[in-house]
Amino acid sequence: MVLPKVTDFSPSTRLDVSNLKIPENIQLADETFYIPQKVDLLLGCELFFEFIKADKIRLNDSRLILQDICFGYIVAGNIEPIFQINNATSHCFSSRGMDTLDKTLRSFWEIENVTCDSSPISEELNYCNEHYE
Numbered sequence: 792m793v794l795p796k797v798t799d800f801s802p803s804t805r806l807d808v809s810n811l812k813i814p815e816n817i818q819l820a821d822e823t824f825y826i827p828q829k830v831d832l833l834l835g836c837e838l839f840f841e842f843i844k845a846d847k848i849r850l851n852d853s854r855l856i857l858q859d860i861c862f863g864y865i866v867a868g869n870i871e872p873i874f875q876i877n878n879a880t881s882h883c884f885s886s887r888g889m890d891t892l893d894k895t896l897r898s899f900w901e902i903e904n905v906t907c908d909s910s911p912i913s914e915e916l917n918y919c920n921e922h923y924e
Contacts, residue, residue: 800827806870812851813866820863 846859
């Protein structure tokens with residue numbers, strides 16, 4: 792399936808992070824992870840797990856964790872409804888990188904979608920086909 796774009800803004804709504812107690816010594820990969828914005832980079836799982844480091848911190852007895860990756864810490868997990876500004880379900884993925892992923896994927900599928908109306912048949916194969924018909 793080819794989509795016009797990979798995803799919309801993420802998270803879908805602004806998140807209330809005033810109750811999150813992120814330690815001051817933690818460098819986030821995206822300081823504005825709670826603000827809806829375009830996804831900068833989408834990593835496949837074959838690359839994503841290469842970037843993960845060992846350090847992981849659980850926040851406020853919640854289902855949120857800070858996971859250390861080579862770009863800084865990312866915030867992962869579910870935000871409880873009490874942390875949300877509205878009742879919409881929010882998913883938060885934080886990453887940095889290239890902003891032309893949609894164009895790159897579209898170009899890939901245009902290249903891969905080349906069709907041939909007829910396949911070239913060698914003289915030998917044509918002779919065999921005619922002989923056995």
